[in-house]
Amino acid sequence: EAGVTQFPSHSVIEKGQTVTLRCDPISGHDNLYWYRRVMGKEIKFLLHFVKESKQDESGMPNNRFLAERTGGTYSTLKVQPAELEDSGVYFCASSQERLGSGNTIYFGEGSWLTVV
Amino acid sequence: DAKTTQPPSMDCAEGRAANLPCNHSTISGNEYVYWYRQIHSQGPQYIIHGLKNNETNEMASLIITEDRKSSTLILPHATLRDTAVYYCIVRAPNTDKLIFGTGTRLQVFP
Numbered sequence: 001e002a003g004v005t006q007f008p009s010h011s012v013i014e015k016g017q018t019v020t021l022r023c024d025p026i027s028g029h030d031n032l033y034w035y036r037r038v039m040g041k042e043i044k045f046l047l048h049f050v051k052e053s054k055q056d057e058s059g060m061p062n063n064r065f066l067a068e069r070t071g072g073t074y075s076t077l078k079v080q081p082a083e084l085e086d087s088g089v090y091f092c093a094s095s096q097e098r099l100g101s102g103n104t105i106y107f108g109e110g111s112w113l114t115v116v
Numbered sequence: 117d118a119k120t121t122q123p124p125s126m127d128c129a130e131g132r133a134a135n136l137p138c139n140h141s142t143i144s145g146n147e148y149v150y151w152y153r154q155i156h157s158q159g160p161q162y163i164i165h166g167l168k169n170n171e172t173n174e175m176a177s178l179i180i181t182e183d184r185k186s187s188t189l190i191l192p193h194a195t196l197r198d199t200a201v202y203y204c205i206v207r208a209p210n211t212d213k214l215i216f217g218t219g220t221r222l223q224v225f226p
Contacts, residue, residue, distance in 0.1 A: 110158075
């Protein structure tokens with residue numbers, strides 16, 4: 001069974017450009033999460049989808065970030081326009097059930113974003 | 117939000133048990149403790165999680181104190197491939213948000 005897959009694995013863009021990161025969760029997982037680690041910081045939660053609905057987007061840093069999950073399958077995270085401080089690694093994760101019952105989430109390998 | 121505290125780094129000889137402590141004194145009564153690790157620049161890898169009782173799987177054992185204020189992850193026979201940053205994580209109450217700390221950098225040496 002395939003794990004959480006993310007694309008691209010690495011991206012280098014100029015400040016002001018747009019980047020779209022894609023995440024394919026584990027098949028059958030209704031819950032999809034985005035996390036990120038920016039330089040020198042801890043891994044931080046961005047948002048959580050249940051199927052196609054945003055359940056919690058409290059971690060989204062600002063309105064330059066837009067996450068979608070049309071059809072409740074894969075998700076995209078768009079950064080527009082990108083700023084230097086957006087550089088870091090963006091992790092996607094998924095789970096079959098929500099975490100309240102002690103379920104586990106599984107992470108992808110991450111998408112490394114460098115804004116120059 | 118509940119937080120965890122871990123030593124920044126630890127060393128362990130190959131073949132010996134690695135015991136990684138974690139303090140989570142503010143954890144809520146019904147919150148699980150999760151352990152993940154990050155090897156080099158890969159994504160966080162799930163290891164184990166528990167609520168009250170000790171847990172064991174093919175990767176590790178998790179010992180949770182009776183008052184639930186701390187726990188210890190045990191890698192029974194550490195190998196060089198276990199060199200990684202280990203995160204003890206709790207969930208923000210009533211959310212699906214995992215709170216990562218700074219983790220413990222475990223170095224396994226020959």
